[in-house]
Amino acid sequence: MSTWSDLKNNHRLKEIYEQRIKIVKSIREFFWSNNFVETETPVAVRYASQEPYLNPIPAAIHDTRSTIYKMYLRTSPEYALKKLLAAGFEKIFEIGKCFRDFESFGGNHNTEFTMLEWYRAPGTYQEIMDDTEKLFKYVSESLKIEDLRFKDYKIKVNQTWDRMTMKEVWQKYVGVNLDEYLKIERLKDLVSERGYQVETEDMYEDLFFKLFLNEIEPKLGLERPIFVYNYPAEMSSLSRLCDHDSRYAERFELYIGGLEVANAFGELTDADEQLHRLTKDQELRSKLRKEIWPVDPDFIAALRSGIGSAGLPADLSAEALAKVGALAKAGGIALGVDRMILLFTGAKDINEVMFNSVNDQLTTNN
């Protein structure tokens, strides 16, 4: 709850809201001082993202002749920001509102929330990990808040953060070699052996998370924040495959006190492969009987024009480009700002860090 009357009467909530404003200011300072360009991209978009399990909120707009155009409120600014990378911007960030329908009104979710995304092209997901750690340390320093708090956990910001591969965390917490469970059949057996329900329609990712959410996630980042990286290739729709092991993809997530705070990719910059994967996502949406829309053609065109190779001569041959492969890489991340604020303020619920959250509006004065 953070309505005007809560902020007036509850000192703790007022302080959380004041901290929120300072944290957002401090995030901006961090990126500006590291030479990132702050961008503004549309909240209402013609083509929403294709993630099969996200539900964009439809929005109808009209021109002067009352012609109706169907748009959506963005679930993430990802496509727009990558288009800016294609335009030649090399280091960009955006803090903005995103919307996801059919989410819970509180807890760790809200229909409307604040997302921070940043990208480096050229850049790698390791650099994005470094940025993330530095960002938290910068905010901690500027607000003089040393500990992140979630549930009963207290995690010191200013220490060396953990970095482990997904394979390592499975070995540590489940005691199995993930290499052997990269195929759905084997994973099905493992999940069922350990006492979880296996449903016929379960996909690889569902089975993976049945185990991960029960046995691994609650233990992640309890003493120090942890980056878990290199996800099974099966679960990474916008990320590139690892150079040395194509069974895994360049994706990482940040966990603090068992809470997922950010999701990042070594970005897939191959237009054909991207189109192929998004079309598959779209097919899954259709199978799940969800609304479907075309894959944003302009996003594919932007990738086709090249990302992360800015500054290279336009007539470079494919071979030469391959030689400077590192330069054609891009890295990017989406970080939930409200969750970050929750950690810095020790708030009990995401609704406490937002003014007039959906829940507040629906339950106040009626």
Place this chain on the structure above:
Amino acid sequence: MASTSDIRKGAVIRHQNDLYAVVESQHVNPGKGAAFVRTRMKHLASGKVIEITYKTSETVDIVSVQWQTMQFLYKTGENFAFMNMSNYEQIEMNGDLIGDETKYLKEGIDVVIGLYEDRPVSIQLPKKIQYKVVEAPPAVKGDTAAGNVTKEVTLDNGLKIQAPIFIKEGEEVLVNTETGEYSARA
């Protein structure tokens, strides 16, 4: 069998042949995949709390609980007595089962009790409860300037909360039972 959308605070789940009362449930969307429900639940026999995360399409064995509004009467040793005002039947519920929420109970308030086979298994408190302030240190000049904007006050059931400095003895206040904080003057 029920679906995970029926999981809510107070619901009673049969898990591996034991009964558990849901303490808290949270939606989790791991990365970009399907949604899950993280459920914290209390073992009714031992009071031990466990956490299980279900995919939203899984089936859950939710036992049918009869919800009944009852009035809190008094505390007797470890137990708390409630009365069904429609038939004047009385039941007693163990304090461990109610947990931390016992501190909000005040004689005469209505609560909702979940009964399974006539046995009380869970309790739902009103979101806000009204109390009378029985003890409040007077505000001292200069408090606000010193940054002391709240003070500890004692309520008529013995609960102590932080309230704004202007609250006086004898006033009625509303307390949020989810956070244990002062909400407003009643």
